[in-house]
Amino acid sequence: MRGAKSAKWVAIAAVVALGATACGGGESGGKDSGNKGAVDPNAKFSVEVGEPENPLQPANTMESNGSIVTRALFSQLVNYDAKGNIEMVNAESVETKDNKTYTVKLKAGWKFHDGTPVTAESYVKAWNWAANPKNKQKNSFWFSDIKGYAEVSPTKGAPKATELSGLKVVDETSFTIELSTPIPYYVYKLGYEVFSPLPESFYADPAKAGQKPVGNGPYKFVNWQHKKQIEVARYDAYTGPDKAKNGGVLFKNYTNLETAYEDLKSGNVDVLRQIAPKDLPVYKQDLGDRAVDGSNSAIQTIAPAFYTDQFKDIDPKVVKGLSMAIDRETITKTVLQGTREPATGWVAQGVLGYQENAAGDAVKFDPAKAKALIKEGGGVPGNKITIQFNADGGHKEWVEAVCGSITKATGVACTGDSKPDFQADLQARAAEQVKSLYRSGWNLDFPMNANFIRDLFGTSSDGNQSGFSNKEVDALIKAADGAKSLEESTKLYQELEKKLPEYMPSIPLWYYKVNAGYSENVSDVKYNQKGDPVLTDVQVKK
Amino acid sequence: MGRYVARRLLQMIPVFIGTTLLIFLMVYALPGDPVRGLFGDKGGSEATIAALRREYGFDQPILVQYFNYMKDMVLHADFGTQVASGRPVTEILGEAFPVTVRLAAIAFTIEVILGIGLGVIAGMKAGKLADTLILLFSLLLISVPVFVLGFIFKTVFAFQLGWLEPNVNDSMNMGELLMPAIVLAAVSLAYVGRLTRTSVAENLRADYIRTAVAKGLPKRRVVGVHLMRNSLIPVVTFLGTDIGALMGGAVITEGLFNIQGVGGTIFDSIQRREGTTLVGLVTVLVLIYLAASLIVDLLYAVLDPRIRYA
Numbered sequence: 100m101r102g103a104k105s106a107k108w109v110a111i112a113a114v115v116a117l118g119a120t121a122c123g124g125g126e127s128g129g130k131d132s133g134n135k136g137a138v139d140p141n142a143k144f145s146v147e148v149g150e151p152e153n154p155l156q157p158a159n160t161m162e163s164n165g166s167i168v169t170r171a172l173f174s175q176l177v178n179y180d181a182k183g184n185i186e187m188v189n190a191e192s193v194e195t196k197d198n199k200t201y202t203v204k205l206k207a208g209w210k211f212h213d214g215t216p217v218t219a220e221s222y223v224k225a226w227n228w229a230a231n232p233k234n235k236q237k238n239s240f241w242f243s244d245i246k247g248y249a250e251v252s253p254t255k256g257a258p259k260a261t262e263l264s265g266l267k268v269v270d271e272t273s274f275t276i277e278l279s280t281p282i283p284y285y286v287y288k289l290g291y292e293v294f295s296p297l298p299e300s301f302y303a304d305p306a307k308a309g310q311k312p313v314g315n316g317p318y319k320f321v322n323w324q325h326k327k328q329i330e331v332a333r334y335d336a337y338t339g340p341d342k343a344k345n346g347g348v349l350f351k352n353y354t355n356l357e358t359a360y361e362d363l364k365s366g367n368v369d370v371l372r373q374i375a376p377k378d379l380p381v382y383k384q385d386l387g388d389r390a391v392d393g394s395n396s397a398i399q400t401i402a403p404a405f406y407t408d409q410f411k412d413i414d415p416k417v418v419k420g421l422s423m424a425i426d427r428e429t430i431t432k433t434v435l436q437g438t439r440e441p442a443t444g445w446v447a448q449g450v451l452g453y454q455e456n457a458a459g460d461a462v463k464f465d466p467a468k469a470k471a472l473i474k475e476g477g478g479v480p481g482n483k484i485t486i487q488f489n490a491d492g493g494h495k496e497w498v499e500a501v502c503g504s505i506t507k508a509t510g511v512a513c514t515g516d517s518k519p520d521f522q523a524d525l526q527a528r529a530a531e532q533v534k535s536l537y538r539s540g541w542n543l544d545f546p547m548n549a550n551f552i553r554d555l556f557g558t559s560s561d562g563n564q565s566g567f568s569n570k571e572v573d574a575l576i577k578a579a580d581g582a583k584s585l586e587e588s589t590k591l592y593q594e595l596e597k598k599l600p601e602y603m604p605s606i607p608l609w610y611y612k613v614n615a616g617y618s619e620n621v622s623d624v625k626y627n628q629k630g631d632p633v634l635t636d637v638q639v640k641k
Numbered sequence: 642m643g644r645y646v647a648r649r650l651l652q653m654i655p656v657f658i659g660t661t662l663l664i665f666l667m668v669y670a671l672p673g674d675p676v677r678g679l680f681g682d683k684g685g686s687e688a689t690i691a692a693l694r695r696e697y698g699f700d701q702p703i704l705v706q707y708f709n710y711m712k713d714m715v716l717h718a719d720f721g722t723q724v725a726s727g728r729p730v731t732e733i734l735g736e737a738f739p740v741t742v743r744l745a746a747i748a749f750t751i752e753v754i755l756g757i758g759l760g761v762i763a764g765m766k767a768g769k770l771a772d773t774l775i776l777l778f779s780l781l782l783i784s785v786p787v788f789v790l791g792f793i794f795k796t797v798f799a800f801q802l803g804w805l806e807p808n809v810n811d812s813m814n815m816g817e818l819l820m821p822a823i824v825l826a827a828v829s830l831a832y833v834g835r836l837t838r839t840s841v842a843e844n845l846r847a848d849y850i851r852t853a854v855a856k857g858l859p860k861r862r863v864v865g866v867h868l869m870r871n872s873l874i875p876v877v878t879f880l881g882t883d884i885g886a887l888m889g890g891a892v893i894t895e896g897l898f899n900i901q902g903v904g905g906t907i908f909d910s911i912q913r914r915e916g917t918t919l920v921g922l923v924t925v926l927v928l929i930y931l932a933a934s935l936i937v938d939l940l941y942a943v944l945d946p947r948i949r950y951a
Contacts, residue, residue, distance in 0.1 A: 150901075151726075152679070152725040152726060152913070153679075153726055153727070154726060154727055154728075161679070161680065232686065232688035232689045232691075232692045233692065235689055235692050235693050235696065236689065237679055237680060237685060237689070238685075239685070239686050239688075239689045240685055240686035240689070243686070252686050252688040252689070253688065254687045254688065258688070306727060309727070325728075325732075325733075325736055326736055326901035327812075327901065351810075352901065353899055354896055354899055354901065354905050354909075355896055355899070358807075358808045358896075358897070358898065358899040359899075361795065361799075361800075361807045361808060362807065362808050362810070362899075364800075365799065365800070365806070365807055367806065367807075367808070367810055491912065518672075519672070520912060521678070522672070522674065522675070522677070522678040522912075522913070522914050523671075523672040525677055525678060525680075526672055526674055526677060526678075527672075529677055
């Protein structure tokens with residue numbers, strides 16, 4: 100009898116458990132979440148983040164948890180709008196005649212949160228400090244375009260200088276940047292957090308300053324309770340164009356997205372940056388018009404490892420064939436639950452120079468043509484490929500789906516090559532041990548098409564991990580970089596993107612989307628190209 | 642007894658060195674480089690990577706790294722520095738342990754009171770309805786996975802009844818910690834109950850109990866002193882090792898309820914290849930295990946004076 104009874108109990112438990120997972124959609128957002136209701140300009144709201152990996156030094160922050168906080172605390176010279184156009188923030192103007200020497204004029208009257216003025220020296224000194232490998236800033240290579248970087252941070256041997264010779268203070272509010280080669284779109288790079296100014300107090304104890312940062316941005320630092328929350332408050336003396344419309348932000352720490360979503364529903368957190376896969380099927384129903392589903396400037400690709408025997412002398416037609424064997428439409432809809440959008444080129448949406456259908460038929464699903472192309476190009480050596488991915492990133496499902504699609508369409512055997520986590524995946528890529536193809540992705544650094552082409556496919560580019568090297572592409576990149584103006588450069592990169600199907604440096608899969616949401620407590624929540632909420636625009640209801 | 646304690650303490654030294662060395666070797670044998678991992682998809686300047694490697698001693702042979710690490714730990718109580726954040730590991734430990742200690746203490750209290758209480762009731766009424774119900778209840782707790790239990794609790798008590806907060810936002814708030822503590826205690830509670838039940842049911846038939854009853858002692862004294870003292874020996878052993886498990890094994894519970902304690906920190910450190918943090922955490926856990934098992938062994942003598950230390 101005991102057996103029968105306990106079976107009944109287990110059955111009851113199972114019913115309860117099923118009920119638990121099924122009834123998440125009880126409360127719905129309703130219609131009152133628009134712009135109605137009085138706004139309290141001094142109230143703070145909370146955002147979901149993880150614990151930042153690094154101290155909050157602008158040039159040391161590379162991952163998203165830290166950069167959303169540093170962006171709130173520090174303003175840069177320029178910023179971008181939603182279409183990728185430049186707007187001036189701390190700079191009055193950034194001018195150049197030859198794309199090689201840029202003259203920066205600062206707006207007058209800007210102050211750091213400790214009351215000291217923001218001067219040309221605040222920028223030049225900060226950049227010199229960050230570029231110096233002695234200070235171990237993770238983003239130091241961002242200064243590599245500036246003249247003198249090779250002396251400050253040589254790949255081998257001892258440094259010959261401690262300051263970048265290309266940076267010169269002209270007077271209190273202006274300085275010049277001389278680059279080692281002309282870059283027509285350099286002003287775009289200046290919007291990245293790495294190029295923040297630092298107050299004099301920073302250098303006394305950089306480690307301490309990383310725990311209690313003093314910036315020049317729309318918010319000032321209040322406190323950081325590690326693994327719990329970071330609090331910032333509106334900086335009232337801020338004169339920039341992006342003055343905060345709320346009293347401040349609490350960056351609340353969550354270890355996983357599921358709990359953050361539960362807290363959003365029970366009103367303990369206001370703004371999410373992402374919805375967990377588990378909640379994606381229900382979040383629109385749960386949140387109503389507070390559910391966010393927008394585009395984001397990041398792209399997922401798979402890249403052949405061109406240093407392997409298999410892909411060393413491959414005919415691009417073969418890669419194009421593999422690309423055409425992938426049914427992007429179906430995979431994004433089913434396996435990825437509509438959280439991605441099929442890619443039509445190599446440049447993501449929301450950046451300057453984005454063009455539709457740049458890849459043409461290279462990304463169209465056409466099994467017959469795919470098979471023919473592979474045959475024409477001499478076939479895949481070994482008739483077998485693998486796609487390396489990191490198992491901790493939720494990639495397994497779509498890698499399997501992509502593999503299935505390729506095998507079904509072309510008969511090329513395809514399996515996933517799983518690495519336990521991202522670190523192991525990166526190590527295999529850095530050591531050039533990828534066996535066949537690997538999963539790759541690119542989130543923009545600055546919203547211009549050059550960032551998605553030059554930084555990935557140039558023979559000596561930092562982001563080029565696949566070993567792709569092509570003289571013609573290099574020549575076209577050089578031509579685009581040598582253009583007279585930003586517009587011309589953008590255009591040349593657009594033309595280059597149109598030509599990429601002839602070279603197939605990687606297989607574009609899909610663009611990322613922002614799937615997020617916010618509470619009834621806030622309104623005007625918008626998301627930028629990086630998929631982060633625009634904090635200063637958020638309004639808190641009374 | 643003094644000699645016994647001294648010997649046990651001396652025995653801890655090789656155990657301590659052995660476990661830390663093993664963990665150290667295991668972490669460094671994992672593929673993936675913590676310094677390169679910092680840079681993600683985009684790579685970094687070689688000079689900066691080399692400078693970071695030098696700072697953390699990754700350019701030295703593994704045994705030298707281990708020796709330096711242990712030297713700092715034993716001589717200066719310095720557990721090293723986290724690669725990514727540059728913060729001292731002692732600070733990280735200082736944040737993680739108090740949270741988990743609080744959670745584990747509540748869970749342990751629930752486990753002891755409810756577990757032993759239910760076990761005694763079941764044991765005294767062996768074969769009766771109460772016993773059957775308690776056995777079924779404990780079977781249910783053992784067989785339902787922790788995360789399922791967590792979801793049921795959250796749905797029922799947080800979302801439907803609205804009595805409790807679904808997640809822990811403030812680890813100082815005992816009310817918020819209650820639900821995760823119950824979930825954490827659930828499985829152990831069932832084991833404690835079952836162990837107590839068996840032992841009580843068995844000892845009820847022992848000669849000394851019959852003698853005590855025959856002497857005319859009141860029932861309270863028979864159960865409270867004569868029966869409990871002997872029945873608790875296996876339970877105490879289990880409770881002792883369970884302290885360690887509660888401190889370290891709460892990865893799932895902590896993740897489920899967003900508690901930033903030891904479990905989550907261990908998980909994070911493995912993912913980020915933060916060897917120093919991981920070894921530090923495990924070292925403290927090893928010390929807790931060692932201390933708990935020493936206390937358990939000493940408690941034996943209190944419970945049963947016939948047990949002597951040699």
